[in-house]
Amino acid sequence: MKKYFILMVMAFLAVNATAKERPFYNSKCNIVGISGAFGVFANIPVNKYYYNDIGDIEIPPINCEKEEDIERWLNKQQIGKKVLDYLFSYHGYSLSETLLKKRALNNIQQNDEERASIGVIDKETILKEDVVPILKHNYIYLEKSGKWMVFKVDITDDIIDMVYRNWTKNDAYNQIAVPVKFIKSGKIYKSPLKTFRKISKKVPELAFFGQVTGRHPFTTNIGSAHGIKNSDRMIIYRAKERNGKMYSTRVSTARACDVKDSTARLYTFAGGQASYKKGDVVLLSPNENSSVSFTGNMMNHSYGLNITYDNRIHLSKAGVSSYMMSMIGVGLYEHFQDRLYAVENEWPYYSPVIINVGLGYGLGFQMLHSMEIVPYFLAQYELNLFGPYKQIFTYENENYDKNKELLTAHAVRVPLGVKLNVNLIYPLQLVVGGEYIFNFHFSDDGMAKNGENSQEEIQTPTEDFFFKPTGYKRDGINLYVGLRFNM
Known part of the structure; x- marks a missing residue:
């Protein structure tokens, strides 16, 4: 023997x-x-x-x-x-x-x-x-x-x-x-x-890894006693044989939810159907439970680039993710390189640069093991920054800048939106979204000199010399598309 x-x-x-x-x-x-x-x-x-x-x-x-x-x-x-x-x-x-x-x-x-x-x-x-x-x-x-x-x-x-x-x-x-x-x-x-x-x-x-123990619901025989936490990433593998050699292939990527001492439910985020009859195993693969999205957006006469960070704080047993969201973005108005805008003293300013930051909350609903739909809301602060058109003039044989003051417009924005995350090659996803933004303009800062050599300064409301004459609005529908990297 x-x-x-x-x-x-x-x-x-x-x-x-x-x-x-x-x-x-x-x-x-x-x-x-x-x-x-x-x-x-x-x-x-x-x-x-x-x-x-x-x-x-x-x-x-x-x-x-x-x-x-x-x-x-x-x-x-x-x-x-x-x-x-x-x-x-x-x-x-x-x-x-x-x-x-x-x-x-x-x-x-x-x-x-x-x-x-x-x-x-x-x-x-x-x-x-x-x-x-x-x-x-x-x-x-x-x-x-x-x-x-x-x-x-x-x-x-x-x-x-x-x-x-x-x-x-x-x-x-x-x-x-x-x-x-x-x-x-x-x-x-x-x-x-x-x-x-x-x-x-x-x-x-x-x-530590365990086994798939059921499909309806999708469960495993490891839990909190084994170090598993809610939302932990779990990789499902299946044993195969080729030329007499055993090896494992990746079946799907799932996350743990409804975690008990020695059991947990799993929800599939990418890949195919796991099977307990085929001896599939569940391997703990911890990650950051977060994602970063890089998107280009377009709304009323403006366009920009945004970076959004989503942090998953909970995953329900129904597969609904709760996200804390943060974002930062920059943008420009159309024809920004071709146009100048005159304030009350008729001195020109460039089209503004848009800068905004925000925090928010969203719910992610998984569908078909390959996509996620996320309704959300954000609270944003936005700054429109007007740079002066630089002109040099001579006074008493000395050169002076005609304008030096920056003009700014401040607003609070509340976007209500929904985005769709679609698996490309998970963890890489395509993100497409739209939102309706409520914009509340609350102040302007900055003064312009009234004349080349005058010490007098005048208030320059951005609504009067930019937003109303152009008809540009910062509320309404905003559309965006980009890539999302799950970490």
């Missing part, structure tokens, strides 16, 4: 060696071995993280300040080989796959049983294919000076092959070297769960 098991593993390695390396996530390889400071993973109440008890790893206080120094020290201490010995229960005289089989059997989830029962995959294959991922997913986690560090125990196909080829040859087995490689580091927070979330984001291999 032992020889048969070894032959199966070696055959699986041979297939791996001939296939292109592609990511593979599924329910049966949802397991990671951790050596070192296990505490932060012990606080995650799931059967994913297993402690490799190779003893304490004491980092020397000197000559080991940088991650690269610690990596060299770990390799000098042959920590990688100690992990390999532990996994194969090697104590100097024999190797055993008992621990590996135990972890593989413990890792068979309910979905695997269902997949086996409907013929998607058989139990023997589940056990055989679990051993190699279990060997390849071992890490060293250390904490020092308020910082966490993750190192990978690099057990490759070649190393596994050498183990099985030297199963009964202790001298040859003892010569195997297992390198340890630095992966990432980061800050330790007071909350172990927050630290875990940061580790998951920087080291995806350590992220």
Whole structure:
């Protein structure tokens, strides 16, 4: 039986060696071995993280300040080989796959049983294919000076092959070297769960993932106890096989809502239909839950460019996103380069530059896994900035600027609008929208001199010399189109 098991593993390695390396996530390889400071993973109440008890790893206080120094020290201490010995229960005289089989059997989830029962995959294959991922997913986690560090125990196909080829040859087995490689580091927070979330984001291999457990409603078997929060981005993967090689393809992008301790509903934002019968897995992929849009807009005799930032603050179980919105924009009036406008003293001014900023709130309704319609309102402040036409005149053999004063018009605006976000290549979207703007002009600032050399200044209402004569309005319908980047 032992020889048969070894032959199966070696055959699986041979297939791996001939296939292109592609990511593979599924329910049966949802397991990671951790050596070192296990505490932060012990606080995650799931059967994913297993402690490799190779003893304490004491980092020397000197000559080991940088991650690269610690990596060299770990390799000098042959920590990688100690992990390999532990996994194969090697104590100097024999190797055993008992621990590996135990972890593989413990890792068979309910979905695997269902997949086996409907013929998607058989139990023997589940056990055989679990051993190699279990060997390849071992890490060293250390904490020092308020910082966490993750190192990978690099057990490759070649190393596994050498183990099985030297199963009964202790001298040859003892010569195997297992390198340890630095992966990432980061800050330790007071909350172990927050630290875990940061580790998951920087080291995806350590992220926890669960299974799709239902379609109506769309649910998963992981929740707040596993570090999941409302609106967290979740990537759905499906296992495929090609030329004897298992790999995962991305099915869809979803977000968590109605999060409970050990369950959560999911709402699809992009991609196809997930399936629990096909063994689809749900991988936590935290992001900023926000987006930035760059749009060009056009309204009554003016056009401009806007940057809008949407921050998703909540996602309901019906898939409705609540957004806090902020924006900044600049614009110009038509023929701005060709026209000058005279104030009361008949001195010319350029067409104004429009600057506006705003805050608002919107609700996003997902449709067809590919688009979102967002009704919203904003409160804006707008500034119209009139620059003087620069003329030089001579007085008593000295040159003077004829106009120096900037003229400004101030307004409060309330846009009520709706925009449509359509997936192009998610997270990139096309955004098209329209809004009706209520404009409340409240003051003008700036004076113009009454004559070339006069010290007298006169008030210059912008309504009188610009808005009324031109018929330009700052209220009415505004249309825009652009691109949205989800972050």
